[in-house]
Structure formats: C-alpha cells, structure tokens
Amino acid sequence: xxxxxxxxxLAVQHPIIQAPMVGVSTPxxxxxxxxxxxxxSIGLGASTAELGRVLIHRTRQLSERPFNVNLxxxxxxxFDEARNNAWLAHLTPLFEEFGGEPPQVLKxxxxxxxxxxxxxxxxxxxxxxxxxxxxxxxQADWIAQLKAAGILxxxxxxxxxxxxxxxxxxxxxxxxxxxxxxxxxxxFDDRPGQDSQLGLIPLLRLLATQLDxxxxxxxxxxxxxxIAAALxxxxxxxxxxxxxxxxxxxxxxxxxxAALLGARGHDTRITPSISGRxxxxxPNRLYLGHLATGVPVAAEYPLAYDAAKALHALAARKGRxxxxxxxxxxxxxxxxxxxxxxxxxxxxxxxxxARA
Amino acid sequence: xxxxxxxxxLAVQHPIIQAPMVGVSTPxxxxxxxxxxxxxSIGLGASTAELGRVLIHRTRQLSERPFNVNLxxxxxxxFDEARNNAWLAHLTPLFEEFGGEPPQVLKxxxxxxxxxxxxxxxxxxxxxxxxxxxxxxxQADWIAQLKAAGILxxxxxxxxxxxxxxxxxxxxxxxxxxxxxxxxxxxFDDRPGQDSQLGLIPLLRLLATQLDxxxxxxxxxxxxxxIAAALxxxxxxxxxxxxxxxxxxxxxxxxxxAALLGARGHDTRITPSISGRxxxxxPNRLYLGHLATGVPVAAEYPLAYDAAKALHALAARKGRxxxxxxxxxxxxxxxxxxxxxxxxxxxxxxxxxARA
Numbered sequence: 112x113x114x115x116x117x118x119x120x121l122a123v124q125h126p127i128i129q130a131p132m133v134g135v136s137t138p139x140x141x142x143x144x145x146x147x148x149x150x151x152s153i154g155l156g157a158s159t160a161e162l163g164r165v166l167i168h169r170t171r172q173l174s175e176r177p178f179n180v181n182l183x184x185x186x187x188x189x190f191d192e193a194r195n196n197a198w199l200a201h202l203t204p205l206f207e208e209f210g211g212e213p214p215q216v217l218k219x220x221x222x223x224x225x226x227x228x229x230x231x232x233x234x235x236x237x238x239x240x241x242x243x244x245x246x247x248x249x250q251a252d253w254i255a256q257l258k259a260a261g262i263l264x265x266x267x268x269x270x271x272x273x274x275x276x277x278x279x280x281x282x283x284x285x286x287x288x289x290x291x292x293x294x295x296x297x298x299f300d301d302r303p304g305q306d307s308q309l310g311l312i313p314l315l316r317l318l319a320t321q322l323d324x325x326x327x328x329x330x331x332x333x334x335x336x337x338i339a340a341a342l343x344x345x346x347x348x349x350x351x352x353x354x355x356x357x358x359x360x361x362x363x364x365x366x367x368x369a370a371l372l373g374a375r376g377h378d379t380r381i382t383p384s385i386s387g388r389x390x391x392x393x394p395n396r397l398y399l400g401h402l403a404t405g406v407p408v409a410a411e412y413p414l415a416y417d418a419a420k421a422l423h424a425l426a427a428r429k430g431r432x433x434x435x436x437x438x439x440x441x442x443x444x445x446x447x448x449x450x451x452x453x454x455x456x457x458x459x460x461x462x463x464x465a466r467a
Numbered sequence: 468x469x470x471x472x473x474x475x476x477l478a479v480q481h482p483i484i485q486a487p488m489v490g491v492s493t494p495x496x497x498x499x500x501x502x503x504x505x506x507x508s509i510g511l512g513a514s515t516a517e518l519g520r521v522l523i524h525r526t527r528q529l530s531e532r533p534f535n536v537n538l539x540x541x542x543x544x545x546f547d548e549a550r551n552n553a554w555l556a557h558l559t560p561l562f563e564e565f566g567g568e569p570p571q572v573l574k575x576x577x578x579x580x581x582x583x584x585x586x587x588x589x590x591x592x593x594x595x596x597x598x599x600x601x602x603x604x605x606q607a608d609w610i611a612q613l614k615a616a617g618i619l620x621x622x623x624x625x626x627x628x629x630x631x632x633x634x635x636x637x638x639x640x641x642x643x644x645x646x647x648x649x650x651x652x653x654x655f656d657d658r659p660g661q662d663s664q665l666g667l668i669p670l671l672r673l674l675a676t677q678l679d680x681x682x683x684x685x686x687x688x689x690x691x692x693x694i695a696a697a698l699x700x701x702x703x704x705x706x707x708x709x710x711x712x713x714x715x716x717x718x719x720x721x722x723x724x725a726a727l728l729g730a731r732g733h734d735t736r737i738t739p740s741i742s743g744r745x746x747x748x749x750p751n752r753l754y755l756g757h758l759a760t761g762v763p764v765a766a767e768y769p770l771a772y773d774a775a776k777a778l779h780a781l782a783a784r785k786g787r788x789x790x791x792x793x794x795x796x797x798x799x800x801x802x803x804x805x806x807x808x809x810x811x812x813x814x815x816x817x818x819x820x821a822r823a
Contacts (some may be wrong), residue, residue, distance in 0.1 A: 337672055
C-alpha cells in the first residue's frame with residue numbers, strides 16, 4: 112500500500128490551488144474554483160474567529176467540495192514607538208497633501224493566528240478540509256491538533272531553511288513561494304535584508320531534491336504551460352493567485368483590474384512600505400520610497416497597513432487612487448478575465464496540451 | 468520548406484548553451500562543452516580585439532565545433548566625477564583597513580563593444596558561429612554586418628520591452644535572463660530602481676507568447692528537470708552559467724568553488740556595488756551596503772569594478788577574500804563538480820528522464 116498522493120489527500124480532481132488573497136479572494140471565488148475541481152481558498156488573515164466562521168459557512172453554502180482556509184502567523188507587533196512614530200512622521204506630508212493627518216495611534220488591525228486560540232478552536236470545530244499558514248506557522252502542538260481533526264495542513268516557505276522548520280513542526284505539505292508571487296512574501300523573518308528572494312525554479316528544485324514532503328509551487332504561474340513545467344520540476348500541485356484576480360468572483364476593484372493588464376503590470380515591485388512586511392504589487396506612491404535616502408523603516412506589520420489604509424481612504428475620498436494596495440505577481444500581464452470555472456477549465460486544457 | 472530551428476542554426480546536438488562568464492569561463496571550458504554537443508561560450512567583455520582574437524584561436528585549437536563569443540554593449544562611461552569621487556570616498560575606509568588607499572583615478576577597464584569598431588572588424592574576419600550581446604546590443608547596422616558574415620546573433624533581454632528593442636535591431640534570438648541568473652543582469656538601463664527583476668517563468672511566458680523570435684531561457688537552471696521545464700514553456704534552448712562554475716575547465720578560484728556550495732550559495736544577492744552595474748553573486752563585504760542609509764550610488768560601470776578589483780587585490784595580499792567578486796545564480800546549491808563533458812551528458816540524461 113502506497114501513501115496517498117497530495118492530490119488524493121486534497122480530495123480534488125485538478126492539481127491547482129487558488130491562492131488565498133485577503134481583500135481579493137471571496138467565498139464566491141473559492142466555491143467556484145472548488146466546484147470546478149480545483150481547490151479554492153479563503154483568507155482569514157484579516158478576520159476574527161467569528162468572522163472566519165461566517166466566511167467558512169458562506170463558502171460551504173456555495174460548494175460541498177473541499178476548500179482551503181489561510182491564516183497569518185506573523186510575530187505579533189511589539190509596538191516599537193520610535194520606529195512606528197518615525198514612519199508616521201514620514202507619512203505626514205502625504206496625509207497633509209490630501210487635507211488630513213495621520214492616525215495618532217497605530218492599531219494591530221490583524222491578530223496573528225499564533226496569538227488567537229479562539230481561531231484555533233473555531234477551526235477544530237468547523238474542520239475545513241485544508242488549513243494553510245503564511246508568515247511562518249503555529250506551534251507544533253496546534254498543527255498536531257488540526258491534523259488530528261482530519262485537516263490537511265500547508266505551510267509557505269520561501270527558502271529551504273523555512274521549509275525545514277515547517278517540516279519539523281509536522282506540516283503536511285509545503286507551498287514553495289517564488290519571488291515572482293504577488294501579495295505578501297511568506298518570509299518568516301521580515302527584517303530588511305533577510306529575504307534572498309529566490310525565484311520559483313531554484314526554490315522548487317532545491318525543495319524537491321532535498322526535502323521529503325509534497326511541494327505546491329507558487330509564483331508567476333499563469334497558464335497551463337507553466338503549470339506543466341512546475342509539475343515536471345517536482346511539484347505535486349500549483350498555487351495561482353494573480354491568475355484569479357480578474358475573475359468576476361473576486362473582489363478586486365475596477366482600478367486594480369484595469370491596472371493589472373497595463374504598464375504597471377510589467378513592473379511589479381516588492382515593498383514593505385504598505386503593510387510593514389514585504390509584498391509584491393503594482394507600484395503606487397508608497398513604493399520604492401524605502402530605496403531613497405533618509406526614508407525610515409516602515410512601521411511594524413500590520414501597524415503600517417493601518418496607516419496605509421487610512422491614507423488610501425483619505426485620498427480615495429478626493430477621487431485619487433494613489434495609495435491603493437493593488438497586489439500582483441510578475442505574471443500580471445498574462446492574467447485573463449474569465450469566470451473562475453472557465454479559467455480552471457482553460458488551465459487544465461492548456462496543461463494537457465503542454466504535456467502532450 | 469520550413470525555417471530551420473534555432474538548434475539547426477546553432478548547429479549543435481543539444482539545446483544547451485554554456486553561459487559566457489568573464490573571469491570564470493575559458494577557451495578550455497567552451498571547447499569541452501562544444502565537443503560534448505552543446506554550445507560553449509567565451510566572453511570578450513574584458514578583452515581588446517587582439518586578445519579576443521587570441522581567445523577565439525585558442526578555442527578553435529581545442530574544438531572544431533561551433534561556439535559563442537559574447538560582447539558587452541553598455542553605454543560607455545561618462546566619467547561623472549561627483550558620483551565616482553563619492554564612491555571612492557565611501558571605499559576609502561575599506562582600503563585603509565588593509566593599509567592602502569583607493570586609486571586616484573578610476574579607469575574604464577572594459578571598452579564597450581558599441582565603441583570598439585576594431586572588435587567588430589575582428590569578428591567579421593574570424594566569423595565565430597555565434598555572437599551574443601549583453602547590456603543591450605550594437606547598432607542595427609553592425610548586427611546586419613555580423614549576420615551577413617554568416618554569424619548567428621543573440622541578444623539578452625530581462626523584459627519584454629528590451630526583447631522588442633532587440634527584435635527591432637534584427638537579432639536572431641533572445642536570451643531571456645531571469646533574475647535568478649548569476650553574474651551581471653543584462654538590463655539595458657542600469658539606473659537604480661529601473662530593474663523589475665522578472666523571474667524566468669513569467670519572463671519566458673511573456674516572451675514566448677508575445678514575441679516571434681526563438682528564446683533561450685537563462686536563470687536558475689541547474690539540471691535536466693529545469694531544462695525540460697524551460698523547453699516546455701516555450702524556450703528553444705537554455706543557457707546555464709552557474710552549473711558550469713565547478714567544472715575543472717573553468718577558471719573559478721578555489722575559494723569561489725568552495726563558497727558556492729556553502730551557506731552563501733543559499734543567499735545570493737544582486738548588487739551594483741562591485742562593478743557599477745547590478746550583478747548577482749555570493750555576498751561579500753561590498754554587498755547590501757547600498758541598502759544602508761547614506762551609502763552613495765556606486766561609481767559608473769566599469770569604473771567601480773576598477774576600484775573593487777584594487778580593493779580585492781589589496782585584501783588578498785593580506786590573505787583575505789573579503790572583496791572577491793564571486794558571481795553565482797540562485798541555483799548555486801545545486802551546482803555539481805564534474806568535467807564539462809560529463810555535466811553535459813548528465814544534463815541530457817536527466818532531461819530525457821524528465822520528459823519521459
């Protein structure tokens with residue numbers, strides 16, 4: 112008797128996971144992807160346990176198929192006043208430009224899963240088929256509890272060292288996130304200079320040759336040819352995020368959708384200046400500032416995000432989109448506007464052709 | 468009658484090019500690779516026309532097979548005194564640490580091919596099978612002359628926009644260089660912030676779907692599985708550099724060879740601080756400095772390289788390797804120490820297995 116493959120354990124037909132994208136993915140998107148035979152995901156990184164339960168129920172109303180629930184596992188904010196105040200001072204002229212002022216106090220708008228036992232309890236009660244972690248993973252005991260509840264656990268790694276930590280904690284499979292990927296880098300250590308930004312090909316080959324866990328390839332994958340290539344390089348499945356942004360089931364804004372296929376889509380960048388942790392997206396006025404002389408280190412995650420969201424809201428009231436967080440991966444110009452079910456079918460058809 | 472494939476035009480058996488690596492590749496390496504049925508390369512970026520002719524003759528003594536000759540096509544230095552003096556001032560404490568002082572005047576140690584008609588004349592006389600360009604390309608008229616002499620021309624692109632410029636100049640095929648690649652980024656515009664560092668997968672899929680020229684995939688490719696993946700994604704051939712550094716035929720130093728497989732190999736970085744143009748390698752003490760506050764922009768290419776080489780020579784005389792330029796791609800930990808012929812045979816064997 113051989114061990115069941117990752118696909119069998121995921122209980123899905125196609126080796127494709129729709130990436131959880133807080134702010135963009137929805138229960139409607141996850142359900143449409145799962146109903147199409149792939150694995151949909153919802154992100155609870157910005158949710159309380161109560162809201163997480165609502166989102167899981169909503170997804171279950173729309174699909175009886177398995178889906179994935181993603182949690183953020185960052186180190187909780189330490190409220191380093193000097194660092195955070197320096198960042199607010201840096202943002203003050205931008206707030207003033209739109210007739211406002213920065214928040215007096217920055218709030219920890221997202222509670223890390225590692226500090227949220229109520230979320231763990233909710234997951235153990237609801238038992239989604241798959242739970243995935245970003246920015247690290249919870250303690251081994253929590254992972255063991257989730258696994259004992261019949262939940263398949265996935266952890267995101269951007270390096271071999273991170274993947275080994277996840278393996279030691281008992282994770283079932285690794286999401287290998289190449290630097291091409293849109294949204295937040297999964298790096299455990301978010302200090303400037305700590306991220307070596309491995310591209311998917313070398314990351315995947317390193318993990319496939321040196322680790323004894325199933326690997327899910329992520330980053331820059333937009334079509335069936337790249338899916339076939341990732342599987343040929345040793346991935347058991349793939350995870351696509353940017354490819355799903357233009358689906359009508361996503362909650363991406365019209366501006367985000369339009370920009371994805373424009374010039375900015377050819378020049379995505381990684382910046383810590385939006386949320387406090389490095390993330391790839393379509394550059395806005397907060398990008399690249401950290402490369403200039405005299406710009407302070409961004410406030411802690413997610414405190415910087417609180418400020419960036421306030422700045423965006425202020426500018427948006429004046430009709431300006433200068434500070435919108437429009438995450439996107441390097442494959443953005445290859446994104447296609449299709450209903451999720453059509454996109455999954457198209458990817459599978461292309462995948463079959465590429466293999467032939 | 469269909470047009471000959473790139474492989475037919477390269478007149479090689481295997482779709483593998485050994486990347487030109489000035490300082491590491493040698494006529495011996497190029498000849499061994501070409502004799503093994505792939506395409507060897509020598510780099511003339513640091514050579515005069517006279518030395519280039521010697522290197523071509525030396526390679527021809529060792530192999531009757533086709534090989535590739537690479538030229539640097541950067542904009543010649545403008546000798547911006549303020550910029551270059553600021554860089555020398557930044558380096559002064561490092562020179563002093565080893566009991567020396569920085570050069571009084573920085574020299575343009577490499578003449579760009581675009582300003583070297585003697586090199587063009589030599590190439591037209593010697594007629595190597597393939598000539599490739601880095602950091603842009605010469606004027607269309609020069610490319611036309613090389614093509615009229617029966618030479619196949621390759622140009623390196625890191626973006627769709629650069630690839631389109633090369634196509635307009637009449638280049639025969641595009642080397643798509645992903646950000647994973649070791650050594651100098653081929654970016655045309657080397658100003659800080661201009662490089663969007665596309666990973667190979669999205670770059671290759673963009674070029675393969677939007678350009679009507681053969682594409683050679685480069686960056687992070689270390690084994691047959693990744694070669695098969697690149698060809699599946701639309702490449703006509705692949706180019707590997709870091710994979711060949713450990714070959715006995717390369718001129719890599721013992722320190723470089725040892726470091727490639729160590730911890731530094733897992734954390735390669737792109738820095739302009741060695742040569743003046745962004746390049747990926749094993750971090751030394753000059754790396755990452757440009758991310759710190761108050762560090763000036765590196766001197767112009769190749770003037771900064773003149774200073775870095777002087778600093779390395781000074782430290783090396785004291786037995787220290789702190790400033791060696793040890794280029795490496797993100798696949799470094801996957802490099803294998805094998806004679807070039809064995810490596811080519813191994814890659815082809817792995818490629819066959821991956822396809823099956």
